[in-house]
Amino acid sequence: MAQTATAPLKGPHASQIQNYACHCLGLKSFFQQPGDGRAQPHIPASDIVWAVVMSRILRVNSFLRLEGLVHSPARAGLGVKAPFGDDALAYCTERMDAETTRLALAEALHQAKRNKAFENSRFIGLALDGTGAGRTYKEPCSLCDPLKDAKGEMRGSLHHFVLISVVGTGLTLPIDVEPYGPGDSEYAAAQRLLRRASGHLGPRFADYVVGDGAYATAPFLHTTEEFGLPVVARLKENLPLLAAAVRARFDGQPPHAVFQEGHDRVEVWDADDFPPWETLDWSAVRALRYRQHKRDGTVVQAEWITNFPIAKLGSLSFYRMAKSRWEIENGGFNDGKNRYGMEHICHHEPNSILIVWLLIALAMIIERLYRLRYLHRGDHGFRSAQALCDYLWLTLGLRTPPDTS
Secondary structure, three states: OOOOOOOOOOOOOHHHHHHHHHHHOOOHHHHHOOOOOOOOOOOOHHHHHHHHHHHHHOOOOOHHHHHHHHOOOOHHHHOOOOOOOHHHHHHHHHHOOHHHHHHHHHHHHHHHHHOOOOOOOOOOEEEEEEEEEEEEOOOOOOOEEEEEOOOOOEEEEEEEEEEEEEEOOOOOEEEEEEEEOOOOOHHHHHHHHHHHHHHHHOOOOOOEEEEOHHHOOHHHHHHHHHOOOOEEEEOOOOOHHHHHHHHHHHOOOOOOEEEEEOOEEEEEEEEEEEOOOOOOOOOOEEEEEEEEEOOOOOEEEEEEEEOOOOOOOOHHHHHHHHHHHHHHHHHHHHHHHHOOOOOOOOOOOHHHHHHHHHHHHHHHHHHHHHHHHHOOOOOOOOOOHHHHHHHHHHHOOOOOOOOOO
16 A cells, blocks of 8 residues: 655744744743843844754754854844854853743743643643753853762863653653752752742643652652642652562552553552651552563563542553653753753853753743644644754755754
8 A cells, every 4th residue: 555645844944933932832022032131232132042042943052053053144044133153142141031031931831731732631740850961171160060080080070950841741841940059959959940830830730740769758749739739759769668568568469450551561559558757748658569561571660659549540640650750851851962952061151051951941842842733733744853953954045954963
């Protein structure tokens, strides 16, 4: 049988993406007034901010390369009115207000929800996790964590941040980032980030929070309850008594249910009557063990806890929420570093680093919603991020996209 040809992709270009971001995602006011803190700017911040966002969609991950792009004939196709240098990019991002960009990220997600971007998802999740990025050998800034070798000698510095992202919907969409430096911690940064993001998104945006075992602590679990969000957290040996109780209960028992999830067979054990540890203000703890049998013979087993009652959340949905935690690793950190330049420090100054990370998150939201929701309308199939990037380079009049290896 002959395969049906995919309908031709009509019109993806930078100005269409800009129009989509401004009018479909409600970002017009942000791009007009992105929180510029310069006293007497000669180059509009609207041009600079849009150029940074669009450059990440095009895989242009340094200020110097962006300077070359806006001085080329491709500038008109980018929607940038005047050329500027990497020094203007550094000066502007040093003085931008991060809260303005954070509010724009939240507004884009609210608008996406109004546009039914998540309509096929029963639950919307928020995942948190931390990572390191931007190794440097320059003079340390306030966000630099020193790296030492086995002899205790300095070998550069690394920057750390916590990311919060929408998961569990088929779209991994970054919401906000919180950097942390020496004297701070991922745990404290994650609590600050959850409070701020929950306040920006509002009480009815998401349905649950998911995190690794580092977040299975009473203070963090109580923080999620403040915002009316049930939590799903990995159970590890940082809770030895609960972990031992779960093993004692489930070891030797046949699975309570077996599901076929794609090509994998999943066995689950699920009980909601485990006693909470002494500092946790829950009446009981629900624990789930899953054993995932993959097609290649690999078996993955893990235990998770939640305060979702069984009457409101079945074992299969609990399992899927737990697995959604990996979306922030794959769609957040891996894509962010390898495709969007999250690993690269454009200008080694704390506010500039933060602003660029936030604008990368905004670029990921715009690109994914445009590609997977807007371009997917009608009979158009899904296009990969690389296919869209290549197509956009062609629309700028360049015969081949840049080498991003």
